[in-house]
Amino acid sequence: MDDPAMEDSDDAQLAVWRANLVLLTHEVGAAARLARMMTFSASYLKLMLAGQREFSEEFVRGVEAVTGLPSGWMDTPRAAGDIPDSARSAIDNESPRARFRGTAHPVRKKSVLRPPEPIFGQPAPSKRVEEEAFGAEAHRRLAHFRKLRDLAVQDVRRFERYLNHPPIELAAVRAKVEDVLAATDIDGHVHADLTGRLEQIEKHRHLLLRHVEKLQELLAQLGEGE
Numbered sequence: 001m002d003d004p005a006m007e008d009s010d011d012a013q014l015a016v017w018r019a020n021l022v023l024l025t026h027e028v029g030a031a032a033r034l035a036r037m038m039t040f041s042a043s044y045l046k047l048m049l050a051g052q053r054e055f056s057e058e059f060v061r062g063v064e065a066v067t068g069l070p071s072g073w074m075d076t077p078r079a080a081g082d083i084p085d086s087a088r089s090a091i092d093n094e095s096p097r098a099r100f101r102g103t104a105h106p107v108r109k110k111s112v113l114r115p116p117e118p119i120f121g122q123p124a125p126s127k128r129v130e131e132e133a134f135g136a137e138a139h140r141r142l143a144h145f146r147k148l149r150d151l152a153v154q155d156v157r158r159f160e161r162y163l164n165h166p167p168i169e170l171a172a173v174r175a176k177v178e179d180v181l182a183a184t185d186i187d188g189h190v191h192a193d194l195t196g197r198l199e200q201i202e203k204h205r206h207l208l209l210r211h212v213e214k215l216q217e218l219l220a221q222l223g224e225g226e
Contacts, residue, residue: 003120006073013075016062020074024069024083032090035067037096039153041220048104062100083157097199101150105144149222156216163209170205174198 025045037047038059047053067087068203071150090097177194187195 014054016077016133017055017074018051020078021060021063023078023080024063024087024091025049026080027092033094034063034067035090035220036157036216037091037094038062038100039157039220040216041217043217044104044221053104056102058102059100059104062102065098066096066100068097099154101147102115103146145222149219153219154218156212156219160209160212160216163205163212170202 027032031045031049032042035042038045044053048055062072063069064073065073067090069084069087089095177198181191181194
């Protein structure tokens, strides 16, 4: 049976972590920015902030690394004035100091109960061994899946940044096309076709951004309910 004192200690530490996480994401939009820095969905992070999802020490250490906080900073109750300017800047500018490829899920406690001893020297049944082997394989496959998922989320995030900050702004392209139109007489149909193409590019760029953001959110949620 688990030690009640140990469980209380774990709950108290989780409460400190959650309070500090709430402190870090107090500013408007900070939760969404931190979620993207951690390659998590904003909705899942908000569930953690609201106390509707537990999270692991691995996730806490990841928050420290990604925001540039000193190791162990999250373990002590903090006030707003305790947040280093570098960590505030990292979240405000959404500029992670490290990459997080772990999981937020707490590791389940191992049972300390032992199976009954074999009677009269008979070997223990192999069913428990098979179940443990199956569980280990399922955990390995889930960890591998989450690693692949997180890599995909990172690439989608890079693509989103590319769409938001392309090497050539559409305004510059539009200006060049307008210079061409002004330099010569062009058939009205061709003129309308050129300007219409520019408008469609801008329209579909915004549409593509929405699809990319939704793709990122859906990928981040995969496997988090298991």
